[in-house]
Amino acid sequence: MRVLIVEDDAELGPRLRQRLAREGLAVDLAANGIDGRHLGETEPYDLIILDLGLPDLSGLDILAAWRKAGLTVPVLILTARDGWRERVEGLRAGADDYLGKPFHTEELLARVQALLRRAAPVRDTVLHLGPWWLDEQRQCLVGEAGEETPLTATEYRLLRYFLRHPGEVLSKTQLSEHLYEYESERDSNVLEVYVRRLREKLGRDLIETRRGQGYVLRKD
Amino acid sequence: MRSLKARITVLVGISLLLLLAAQTVGLRIIPGALVEDYVVTRLEHDADTLYARLVDGTEPVELFSRTVGLIYETPLSGHYFRIMTGDTVLRSRSLWDEDLALDAVPPGEQQVSRAPGPAGQSLLIHSRGYWLRGEPVTIAVAEDVSAMETTVARLERRLLLIMLLGVGAVLLIQYLVVQRALRPVDAAVQACRKLEAGGAAPMELRAPREIEPLVEAVNRLIRHHGLRLERTRRALGNVSHALKTPLAVMTQISDELAEQGDRAAADALRPQLQAIRNTVERELHRARLAGRGHPGAGFDARAELEPLVDALRRLYGERVSIVLDIRGEPAAVDGEDMLELFGNLLDNACKWARSRVQITLRQGPDIEAVIEDDGPGVEEALLARLGQPGMRLDEGTPGHGLGLAIVHDVVEQYRGEIRYGRSEALGGFRVEVRIPG
Numbered sequence: 001m002r003v004l005i006v007e008d009d010a011e012l013g014p015r016l017r018q019r020l021a022r023e024g025l026a027v028d029l030a031a032n033g034i035d036g037r038h039l040g041e042t043e044p045y046d047l048i049i050l051d052l053g054l055p056d057l058s059g060l061d062i063l064a065a066w067r068k069a070g071l072t073v074p075v076l077i078l079t080a081r082d083g084w085r086e087r088v089e090g091l092r093a094g095a096d097d098y099l100g101k102p103f104h105t106e107e108l109l110a111r112v113q114a115l116l117r118r119a120a121p122v123r124d125t126v127l128h129l130g131p132w133w134l135d136e137q138r139q140c141l142v143g144e145a146g147e148e149t150p151l152t153a154t155e156y157r158l159l160r161y162f163l164r165h166p167g168e169v170l171s172k173t174q175l176s177e178h179l180y181e182y183e184s185e186r187d188s189n190v191l192e193v194y195v196r197r198l199r200e201k202l203g204r205d206l207i208e209t210r211r212g213q214g215y216v217l218r219k220d
Numbered sequence: 221m222r223s224l225k226a227r228i229t230v231l232v233g234i235s236l237l238l239l240l241a242a243q244t245v246g247l248r249i250i251p252g253a254l255v256e257d258y259v260v261t262r263l264e265h266d267a268d269t270l271y272a273r274l275v276d277g278t279e280p281v282e283l284f285s286r287t288v289g290l291i292y293e294t295p296l297s298g299h300y301f302r303i304m305t306g307d308t309v310l311r312s313r314s315l316w317d318e319d320l321a322l323d324a325v326p327p328g329e330q331q332v333s334r335a336p337g338p339a340g341q342s343l344l345i346h347s348r349g350y351w352l353r354g355e356p357v358t359i360a361v362a363e364d365v366s367a368m369e370t371t372v373a374r375l376e377r378r379l380l381l382i383m384l385l386g387v388g389a390v391l392l393i394q395y396l397v398v399q400r401a402l403r404p405v406d407a408a409v410q411a412c413r414k415l416e417a418g419g420a421a422p423m424e425l426r427a428p429r430e431i432e433p434l435v436e437a438v439n440r441l442i443r444h445h446g447l448r449l450e451r452t453r454r455a456l457g458n459v460s461h462a463l464k465t466p467l468a469v470m471t472q473i474s475d476e477l478a479e480q481g482d483r484a485a486a487d488a489l490r491p492q493l494q495a496i497r498n499t500v501e502r503e504l505h506r507a508r509l510a511g512r513g514h515p516g517a518g519f520d521a522r523a524e525l526e527p528l529v530d531a532l533r534r535l536y537g538e539r540v541s542i543v544l545d546i547r548g549e550p551a552a553v554d555g556e557d558m559l560e561l562f563g564n565l566l567d568n569a570c571k572w573a574r575s576r577v578q579i580t581l582r583q584g585p586d587i588e589a590v591i592e593d594d595g596p597g598v599e600e601a602l603l604a605r606l607g608q609p610g611m612r613l614d615e616g617t618p619g620h621g622l623g624l625a626i627v628h629d630v631v632e633q634y635r636g637e638i639r640y641g642r643s644e645a646l647g648g649f650r651v652e653v654r655i656p657g
Contacts, residue, residue: 011469019472053461080464081457083508084528084563085556091531098535102468102497105475 001116001161002026002178004043006036006059007051007078016049019105020112024139024156028182033057040066044177045073047115052079052090060093067094074115078103120164127163129202134163141201149201154179158194162207162217171214224405225398232394240387247379251372255365256344260332263346263361270301270359271350296339298364305357324358325349335362342366404428412438415515442515453508453556460504467497498622505626510554511633512656519558520550521583528563529579536570542577549584551657553634558587558655561630564623565651569593576646585657592643592650603640631655 003025007013010031017029028043030036033054040048040062048066052059063075074096079086082100090098096118097111113136117123127134132141132149139156141149151159157179162170172188180186195215199207208216269288291299292312302320303310311319318338322345325331330348337343341364350357408431415438471493478486510517529542536542562579569577572595581589598606606624631638636655643650 009465009469012465012472015469015472015476019476053465080461080468083457083505083556084559087563088527088531088559091534092527096534101464102471102493104471105479 001046001157002044003112004028004030004036004039004045004048006030006033006048006054006062008032008054023109024153024160026157026179026181033059033062037062037065039182040071041069043182046119046178047112048073048075050075050077052077052081052086060089063090063093063095074119076111076115121168122164122166127160129163130206134160136160154194155198159198166217167219169210169213169216174214225402228398229395233391236387236390240383243383244380247376251375255368255372259344259363259365260346263344263363266301266361267346267348267359270303270361274303274352274357298341300362302360303357305352305355320345320360320362322347322360324356327351327356337362337364342369405431408435411435415439415442445515449510449514456504456508460500463500467493467500501622502625505560506629509557509630509633511557512635514554517552517554518550519553519555521546521581521587524555524559525562525579525581528559528566532566532570540570540573540575540577542570542579544579546581546583548582551584551587553587553655553657557630557633561627561653562589564627565591565653568623569649572596572649578646587655587657590650590652592646593648594646595648597642597647597649598640606640
């Protein structure tokens with residue numbers, strides 16, 4: 001899952017980015033409105049966290065521009081101006097949730113997870129896969145008897161994306177766009193390696209290869 | 221008398237009544253005088269004719285009547301004469317056996333008098349003194365004017381009646397004219413009221429030149445007030461922004477400390493941060509309230525709450541259905557304040573509701589609203605403590621616990637009332653709030 005944070009505060013932005021990355025999210029940070037708007041328009045994010053009080057562009061205008069351009073990505077507004085007038089304006093401009101500063105990390109994380117769930121085809125709070133379920137807190141697979149199968153960070157990201165989009169043909173480009181940050185090297189061959197590793201852990205048949213198209217997670 | 225309309229009406233009415241009185245007096249005098257003048261002239265002619273006959277002397281006096289006119293022969297015809305020479309009195313035949321008690325008039329003089337005549341007649345008498353062959357003669361000619369007087373009186377009554385009706389009509393017309401002439405004043409007053417209630421000054425309003433400056437002054441004052449309120453609110457927003465972002469960073473740091481295992485440091489920081497945050501939030505919110513009776517305020521629940529409910533539907537959309545029932549006209553209270561009030565109350569209701577939230581609102585001039593949900597509600601014992609700062613019932617649900625405290629601030633500012641209880645219709649929490657306009 002890929003998240004964009006548009007936040008001008010030099011302290012808060014990097015901290016949020018770090019914290020969200022720890023949740024297994026690929027996070028990009030834009031420190032001003034112009035970059036933020038551009039990234040939002042060009043990259044396929046699964047969620048955008050938008051500060052309304054940006055120095056160069058109004059967050060509301062950016063949001064309105066995105067919505068006008070047809071972007072349906074969920075947007076969580078983050079702002080220090082949390083009068084109801086601003087809230088109503090923000091939500092009506094197309095925001096999906098609203099969080100006033102200051103906030104606790106858990107609250108932000110809870111809302112981020114809720115929005116990511118809401119936007120994905122599968123909205124279950126707990127993701128199941130055959131005999132396992134995915135523990136998103138500890139980023140591992142848990143079996144019926146409670147035994148844990150550890151996952152690396154990238155495996156976890158990949159598997160979670162598959163689980164949120166079962167039955168869909170996901171191309172390598174699409175997968176890497178949703179799993180990696182903007183700056184990172186994207187080598188689609190690396191993806192093949194991770195898919196192979198997942199198959200080793202989960203069994204061969206769960207993830208099918210469609211030649212020339214991509215991968216599909218079999219629906220139960 | 222403070223009403224302009226009443227004043228104008230009374231003044232115009234008084235002048236009209238004075239005019240009516242003058243006309244009545246004129247009506248009493250002029251026709252009577254005209255009739256008398258006319259009759260007297262004729263009597264003079266008859267007197268002169270009689271005198272000419274006397275001077276001529278060729279006719280016997282007894283036959284005068286015939287030549288002067290048959291009318292003087294007919295008994296009680298209403299036309300009489302009486303000629304006095306020394307002791308001799310010559311009366312017209314028409315007098316029959318009545319006589320007119322008249323004094324002699326010295327030659328060269330004349331007098332007009334009135335006297336009751338025979339058979340209830342009313343006589344106008346013209347007497348004149350002449351010299352006839354060295355002797356003074358008085359010739360008096362009389363005519364009955366009672367018929368004419370009756371006609372004149374009837375005419376007078378009719379004219380008076382028409383004039384009364386006319387005055388009535390004119391009074392009515394002038395009342396309507398005053399109403400119409402002062403309509404721009406009413407419009408100006410309405411415009412000022414509208415301005416006060418937060419509406420825009422209608423562009424097509426052409427107040428009378430005398431009143432225009434007043435409307436403009438009111439408009440300017442209200443605009444000025446509005447701008448100042450807006451400036452204050454913007455400044456408070458900036459302060460809030462400037463304080464809250466660093467606070468957010470510090471909150472992040474404390475959360476990170478906790479995650480890294482330094483519980484002691486996190487626990488020391490957190491209450492302090494919470495205290496700062498509560499103070500900033502509550503006090504800035506309170507400072508932003510416009511409060512009661514500020515001019516230029518206007519709140520239309522329809523225009524303001526529908527977007528709010530829209531926004532809440534975006535937040536709670538799938539889980540909660542919100543029913544909004546608004547009746548009445550916009551009220552003169554501040555829109556921002558009401559949005560804070562209803563935003564917090566509705567947000568609470570949505571947070572707690574299982575699936576339904578209902579708002580019933582009557583507006584103008586007061587605002588009375590009932591907000592109900594089908595959530596678990598609040599225990600009787602806790603109701604009284606709701607809205608006290610720091611009192612939180614929703615430990616598990618995200619929020620600051622400041623919402624109801626802010627609601628109470630708004631209600632207090634407007635000297636309104638708020639009551640909590642259990643909803644009969646939905647079974648959950650019920651808030652009843654009344655804001656006097």
